Amino acid sequence: MAFDFFMKGRAPEAPKDRLPPGQYLTKGWPVLHYGDVPRVQLSTWTFRVWGLVARPQEWTYEQFLALGHAAVTCDIHCVTRWSKFDNTFEGVPFRKVLEAVQPLPDARFVMVHAEHGFTTNVPLADLDRDDVLFAHKHNGAELTPEHGWPLRLVVPHLYFWKSAKWVRGLEFRAEDAPGFWESYGYHMRGDPWQEQRYWGD
Numbered sequence: 001m002a003f004d005f006f007m008k009g010r011a012p013e014a015p016k017d018r019l020p021p022g023q024y025l026t027k028g029w030p031v032l033h034y035g036d037v038p039r040v041q042l043s044t045w046t047f048r049v050w051g052l053v054a055r056p057q058e059w060t061y062e063q064f065l066a067l068g069h070a071a072v073t074c075d076i077h078c079v080t081r082w083s084k085f086d087n088t089f090e091g092v093p094f095r096k097v098l099e100a101v102q103p104l105p106d107a108r109f110v111m112v113h114a115e116h117g118f119t120t121n122v123p124l125a126d127l128d129r130d131d132v133l134f135a136h137k138h139n140g141a142e143l144t145p146e147h148g149w150p151l152r153l154v155v156p157h158l159y160f161w162k163s164a165k166w167v168r169g170l171e172f173r174a175e176d177a178p179g180f181w182e183s184y185g186y187h188m189r190g191d192p193w194q195e196q197r198y199w200g201d
């Protein structure tokens with residue numbers, strides 16, 4: 001009886017339908033990446049798109065942000081098992097970039113390129129969604145450099161390593177190939193609900 005009352009009096013910390021298997025909820029926002037935080041100069045920053053697209057591009061930061069604006073509220077799930085609920089990211093919808101570059105019919109995968117040579121591979125179908133965006137804001141404030149300023153990818157429905165910080169370009173491809181973490185054994189797709197953490201999951 002007492003236990004029952006105790007349980008009912010508590011807001012459920014992490015409802016099962018919101019927390020993927022093997023994850024725990026965190027309130028803070030851990031910083032996680034390989035290597036150093038890059039010192040980015042906006043004056044020389046460009047965003048390049050190449051490979052299987054009808055219209056390859058090279059944008060300045062100003063031109064890139066002018067492609068569009070949207071806000072997406074989502075939960076994020078790191079493969080190291082922390083999840084963070086209720087993040088509002090703001091920036092350029094991925095689909096605005098798709099409209100501008102016009103992928104060719106053979107394009108089925110994207111290699112995302114970031115500062116210091118970081119890469120991550122994502123199926124195009126996982127990027128061609130309303131909730132995928134290139135963010136420069138989180139919960140109303142500019143991203144800090146540690147979290148990816150001036151621009152990071154946000155792919156809410158995949159493990160967070162696919163959400164490359166400090167993105168600088170996209171390469172559209174016919175074949176899949178492992179990016180940085182993927183070449184160390186992380187999953188080629190990385191769906192947290194299917195626990196696609198490593199090769200063979």
Ligand SMILES: Nc1nc2c(c(=O)[nH]1)N[C@H]1C(S)=C(S)[C@@H](COP(=O)(O)O)O[C@H]1N2
Pocket residue numbers: 029030031032033034035078079114115118146147148160161162163164165166
């Ligand atoms: N450029 C770059 N982006 C990256 C990484 C990285 O090593 N380099 N790590 C990824 C991993 S493993 C995670 S969990 C998230 C962490 O983002 P955060 O530091 O904002 O929480 O960034 C992802 N993006």
Ligand SMILES: [Mo]
Pocket residue numbers: 032078079080160161
């Ligand atoms: Mo991660």
